[in-house]
Amino acid sequence: MDANDVIDALADEDTVSGGELAERFGVSRNAVWKHVETLREAGFVVESTSDGYTLEKVPEYGGLAVFHRLRGKTEYVGDEIEYHETVESTNDIAVERAREGVDEGYVVLADRQTGGRGRRERVWESPSGGIWTSVVLRPSFAPRDASLVTLAASVGVARAVEEEGVDATIKWPNDVLVGDKKLCGILVEMEADAESIAHAVVGIGLNANAAPDVPDASPTSLAEHVDAAEVDRGVLTANLLAELEDAYELGDAVLDEWRERSSTLGREVRVETPNEAVEGTAERIDDTGALVVSTDDGERVVTAGDCVHLR
C-alpha cells in the first residue's frame, strides 16, 4: 500500500475510515495514517472525523496531484510518479530508474530543472512554472522503429495542447510549435542492442506558464495563448501523459497523425545535420520518421538534424 492507494480510495468514496482502509490493504491503521500525512504534506486537504477520512482539496501540482488527475486515463503511464521541486534533469533520473528496472510508465516530474538538456548537449531552460517530465518506456518494437517513440511523444503533446483550446503543430522531428514559436521540446534517450530496446526515456519540456528568455530561439508559453491567467499544470500534465500513452499505443499508425499535425511538410526548409545543411522542400517523412527533402540535386533523406522553416 502507498499514498496512491489512499488517493484512489478517497477519490472513489466520500468518506472512508482508517480501519476500513487498514483492513482492505492488510496494513496497520498507523500505516494508513502515515500515507494520509504524506498526502497532507503534498498539499492535499484530508478531513478526519469520527466517520473517517474525506478528501476536500487536491493541490494544483506535484506527483500525487498529477496522479489524482490521471486516475482512469491511463493503463500504465503515471502509475508511479516521482516528483521533485528541483532537479538537474528529469531525464538523468529517469535513465537511472530505467537501468534500475522500474516498470514501463514510470514518470519523473519536476517543478524546476537546473541542468535541463536539449539534444546535442544544448541547454534547456527550465524555470518553475513549466512542465518538465520524463517517462520510462520499454518498447517491444525493433530498434529500427525507435523513432516511433519520438513521433508519438510530439503527437501526444500536440493533442494535449489542443485540449487547452490552442492549435499546435509539429516541426520535424519533434518540436511542438504554436504559430512559429517553440512551446515544447522533446528529448528521447534510448538504450538498445541490435535486436531490442531496453528502455526509452521520453523527456518532455513544455513552457506552460512562462516562456524563458532564450536569446538564440523564439520560445512561447501556453499561458500566452489561453484566456485564463494561468494554465493548470496538474490537469495539463495528466492530459499530456494520457495522450502520450495513447499515441505510443498506436505503433506505426502514429505516423499518419504526425503527418496531419506537421507544419514542416510542404514547407521550404533548411535542415542542419551534423555534417551539412540540406535545403529544399520538405516532401514527406518515411516510415522510419526520416525527412525526405527535395533539393536542386534530387531527393535527400535526413535522419537527424535541426530543421528551420524558411517560409
Ligand code: BT5
Ligand atoms: C529540445 O532540444 O528541444 C529537447 C528539450 C527537452 C527538454 C526536456 S525537459 C524534461 C527532460 N529533462 C531534460 O533535461 N530534458 C528533457 P533541442 O531541439 O536541442 O532544442 C534546444 C534549444 O531550444 C536550445 O538551444 C535553445 O535555443 C532552445 N530552448 C532552450 N530552452 C527553451 C525553452 N524552455 N523553450 C523553448 N526553447 C528553448
